[in-house]
Each structure stands twice: as C-alpha cells, then as structure tokens.
Amino acid sequence: MTNRRHTRCAARPSRTLTGLLAVAMVLALGLVLPAAPARAATDYGYDISWPQCPNGQPMPPTDTSFVIIGLTRGLAFTENPCLQMHVDWAFDNGLPAQAYAMATFPTSAQLDDHGDNGPWPAASRADRLRNVGYAEGMAAVTSLARLGWDPGVVWVDVEPRPAQPWPSTTSAQRMENRYVITGLLRALHDSGYGFGIYSYLNGWNEITDGWQLTGVPVWAASGHLDYPTEAEEKCTAASFSGGPVFISQWTDGSYDYNLTCGGESFGDFTSSRFVDFPPRVQFLTEVEWLAGEGISTGWTEPEGTLTYRPWQPIDRDAMAAFFYRLAGSPAYTPPAVSPFTDVTPATPFYAEMAWMHDEGIATGFPDGSYRPWEPVNRDAMAAFMYRFANSPTFTAPGTSPFTDVATTDQFYLELTWLRSTGISTGWPDGSYRPGEPVMRDAMAAFLYRLDPI
Known part of the structure; x- marks a missing residue:
C-alpha cells in the first residue's frame, strides 16, 4: 500500500446539468428534456459499492464530480469486497469521495458479542443496543483505517434490510432501532468523522417512527424519478428526519445519481455531538x-x-x-x-x-x-x-x-x-x-x- 491514500481524494471542479443530469433523465424517464439552468455550487455525482464489483453493475463515468463509496456489503459488520478497488479508482481519477455504511439491527449473536463493550455501561438492553451500534460504526472505521483512507464524512444508510430485518411492529421496537443508530452516530463522531443519514420517508418512518434529528444532514433518496425535477425538489422539501438535505439521490436501475443541495459544493463537513445543531451553521x-x-x-x-x-x-x-x-x-x-x-x-x-x-x-x-x-x-x-x-x-x-x-x-x-x-x-x-x-x-x-x- 502506498501513502497516497493517507490523504483525501483531490478536489475536482463541479459539473453542471449539461452531460450527467441530462443523461440521467434520459435513462430514467426515456425523455429528451431541455437542460435546466445550472447552479454554480451544485455538483453531480454517483454512489458505488459492492454491486459495482467486476461482472456487476457498471462503474460511473470518470468525468463525474464526486462519488460516495459503500464500506459495507449490505449489512453492518461486513465489508464491501471491492472497497480497495473503489477507493483506488476514485483516487486515480482525481475524484472527491465520501463513504457510507449500513446500519442494521443486531442478531442475537451480535448483541452477545458487542453489547457489553462500548461507551455505555451495558446496564440495560437499551445501553447494549447502543453499544452494538457503536461497534457497527467502529467496524466501518476499521475498514477505513486498514485502507489508510480518510473520507471526511461517513453517511449512515438506514433502510429495510430483508436479510436482517429491523423489528418495527411496535413503538418499543422502533425505539430500540433508534438506540442502534445512536450508537453508530456516536462512533463516527468519536472517530472524528462528519456524519449524516441516508434514507427515505417510508423506510425511515417504518424503522424509527419518524425520528427527528434536526441537526443531522440528510442524503435523501428518491428511487426512480416520478418527474424530472423530483431529485432537485428534495433539496428544499422537508426531509424525512427534519435534518438539512445536503445530497439528493435517484436511480435508473443501473446507476445511482446524486446532486448536492443548498448552494454548497460537495465537500467535508464537521458534525456536532448535538443532533439538533447542523453542520455549516454559525457558532x-x-x-x-x-x-x-x-x-x-x-x-x-x-x-x-x-x-x-x-x-x-x-x-x-x-x-x-x-x-x-x-x-x-x-x-x-x-x-x-x-x-x-x-x-x-x-x-x-x-x-x-x-x-x-x-x-x-x-x-x-x-x-x-x-x-x-x-x-x-x-x-x-x-x-x-x-x-x-x-x-x-x-x-x-x-x-x-x-x-x-x-x-x-x-x-x-x-x-x-x-x-x-x-x-x-x-x-x-x-x-x-x-x-x-x-x-x-x-x-x-x-x-x-x-x-x-
């Protein structure tokens, strides 16, 4: 391993709607649309993870403005088998990159393995679940340390996972899900990373009962676009968790596209330990x-x-x-x-x-x-x-x-x-x-x- 991955990927000029977004709309909707006015500080990029391993889905074009790289392979405590390759690809193409990691509700074995170790005293089931969430976060941090890569920001992916479902029948179960996510966020903060939540309204409500984290940035998913401006409108609409929307995502089934929101170019941010104090805010x-x-x-x-x-x-x-x-x-x-x-x-x-x-x-x-x-x-x-x-x-x-x-x-x-x-x-x-x-x-x-x- 060389020293080159001990620094963040170099900055790259932002792209406009011409090119990436136009192609995305054609692919997603089968339409030919006039290019919308570009906003100077809006960047357009992709996210990639284990589905983009060789013989899987295609890698993005190399002239994109940024990528967000998945650390896990669909569940916490797993690793994207192509993580090294994806980080190398981003670096070799001069692309700014952030990371994301899955949050999942622990199995009984994972609760036994990790519930007693962490910053909480393990005196209750709630504390043990928080400790497991902390361990999920530290597993992602360990992957970063092994690569010598500091992405600056790690997003937490919270969505239904059929392979390891979030219990969500009762409000008590949905509160337990929040404990896990709390632990993961703390692990990222303690490790010096900015953090945010990736999810969508129905999934977030199903898992957390509409938990409001007004200071935690949001990466908002749209899925397949229902109309051309849906992804951009996510930037200004109220988010699923009440947090500020920093990135909006949509897909055409082959690529996951992203755009930055709020007049900010793609870049690092510092997260507060307080979940009601947003990054990039005065004081x-x-x-x-x-x-x-x-x-x-x-x-x-x-x-x-x-x-x-x-x-x-x-x-x-x-x-x-x-x-x-x-x-x-x-x-x-x-x-x-x-x-x-x-x-x-x-x-x-x-x-x-x-x-x-x-x-x-x-x-x-x-x-x-x-x-x-x-x-x-x-x-x-x-x-x-x-x-x-x-x-x-x-x-x-x-x-x-x-x-x-x-x-x-x-x-x-x-x-x-x-x-x-x-x-x-x-x-x-x-x-x-x-x-x-x-x-x-x-x-x-x-x-x-x-x-x-």
Whole structure:
C-alpha cells in the first residue's frame, strides 16, 4: 500500500446539468428534456459499492464530480469486497469521495458479542443496543483505517434490510432501532468523522417512527424519478428526519445519481455531538468548545442522543451554571440561607447562583429575587461578563457605538466594553438589541470569546 491514500481524494471542479443530469433523465424517464439552468455550487455525482464489483453493475463515468463509496456489503459488520478497488479508482481519477455504511439491527449473536463493550455501561438492553451500534460504526472505521483512507464524512444508510430485518411492529421496537443508530452516530463522531443519514420517508418512518434529528444532514433518496425535477425538489422539501438535505439521490436501475443541495459544493463537513445543531451553521465551533470544556453538556434524549437547543433563550439559572464552570468550578460552599427570595437551597443550580451572588457577578433584582427561570437579556449578559472579567478599567465612549443604546442607558459602560473586546459587536444594522434574550448558541460564542480575557 502506498501513502497516497493517507490523504483525501483531490478536489475536482463541479459539473453542471449539461452531460450527467441530462443523461440521467434520459435513462430514467426515456425523455429528451431541455437542460435546466445550472447552479454554480451544485455538483453531480454517483454512489458505488459492492454491486459495482467486476461482472456487476457498471462503474460511473470518470468525468463525474464526486462519488460516495459503500464500506459495507449490505449489512453492518461486513465489508464491501471491492472497497480497495473503489477507493483506488476514485483516487486515480482525481475524484472527491465520501463513504457510507449500513446500519442494521443486531442478531442475537451480535448483541452477545458487542453489547457489553462500548461507551455505555451495558446496564440495560437499551445501553447494549447502543453499544452494538457503536461497534457497527467502529467496524466501518476499521475498514477505513486498514485502507489508510480518510473520507471526511461517513453517511449512515438506514433502510429495510430483508436479510436482517429491523423489528418495527411496535413503538418499543422502533425505539430500540433508534438506540442502534445512536450508537453508530456516536462512533463516527468519536472517530472524528462528519456524519449524516441516508434514507427515505417510508423506510425511515417504518424503522424509527419518524425520528427527528434536526441537526443531522440528510442524503435523501428518491428511487426512480416520478418527474424530472423530483431529485432537485428534495433539496428544499422537508426531509424525512427534519435534518438539512445536503445530497439528493435517484436511480435508473443501473446507476445511482446524486446532486448536492443548498448552494454548497460537495465537500467535508464537521458534525456536532448535538443532533439538533447542523453542520455549516454559525457558532458550531463555539458550541462544541462549550461541550468539550464541560460548560454545557446539553440534554440527553431518550434515545441517548444529545441536544443543545441552540435557538432557545438561555435562562438565568443555566447562565449561572455556565459562568461557574467557566471559572473552573471552584470549591465553594453555598450558604444555608439563600441570598435570593425566589431561590432555595433545593433549587437546581442553587450553588452556582449563590456563587454568582457572592462573587458580585449577579446581585439579583431590587425586590431581592433572582428570577432563575427568566431568559437572560443581552444587556444583563454584558454586565455579567464585565463583572466576571473583574470589572476592568474602561472608559465608555462619549458617543454610543450602537444605534439603539444611549449613553444614559443602564449597562452602557458594560455594553461598550463588550464591544471593545470583540465579544459582541452587535448586529449588522448597527444595533445591539439590549432587551432581547440571549440565545443558547450566541451564549456559547460570547463565553468562547470571553475565555481568553
């Protein structure tokens, strides 16, 4: 084996509808159609796997823009017998390539072999199924490691498999299917791969009960096209799982065709550990940093996935916990009597809120309350950050840098200090919007920028 496969396949200019798509439509529908207008960032490609082994279905034309290569041979814990050949072919033709792997419900033997080993404690059947899903993902990762190939992204193929069916008669069975998929996604994330889901509406609903993973990219399958624009329309229609559609696929029985969606060329993306935070979205780096530092671990959903709820306002109690953890979770014994009239020692995050009070970061409202379940507004957030930074010496400007903040406004000094540090420069229209609540994604960004100060 040479070193050439230790890097990703080289980039290649994107193709337009002329050629590939026109041929695809003729083959799929038996029609001669005028070429549709090309979109500059849309790429057209194929996916290949064990059916394209020698003496099987044909390989794609070599002038395609990309390929997605199957790692498995129809079931998890198997390998595409022509995987090496397919990776070599993509590299030799200068084609960008990603990978995909099948998810399957385990046999009893697979549950015995893998259920007790993995990141979950194996204390329940749910945990054991998650561990098997993790093992399925690691089997795919092992294939990649053996080849020395890093595709950047591994898609998870979730569809009915007659050779090893997904149990789907009851809602409890469909929840168990989700456990397996959860484990597989975690294995890919832990191994540093971007990940997404390949499926179609009926299959996804049958297997998972319409599970919503709003942050996980979708590779949407159309099958044989019912009308010429069906594949393109998949890009803008609601997906089977609620996630953003990155790639749309269709087939003519010989070839599986693909096009990229959303104005993005074919390429790698970074997936969040949080299944409600999509790749290529603002503040992804900051949210992942927040989680990696243990400042916010989000919510654990019934399937075992994590959610961050990025576009939900952050409440004042959770904000106290964020600041306390950002400070390194210092040793602190909270008082037996609460400093706030609406907070007791039994209130969640009591120690963190009391610490905020004792540090002078949050003194509460004039009536003695803290209002833990109210959202944090953007002006108060500036004040908390200024005090957390030990109220540094700062002279506020004589003219407000924000169109909606006056020099006489409460927290004017803190707001302008925040701007001077680059933690928050306001909105493109020149406003700061001091009375609006802080969303959880923006809070991650503010803390990320505050941390070095």
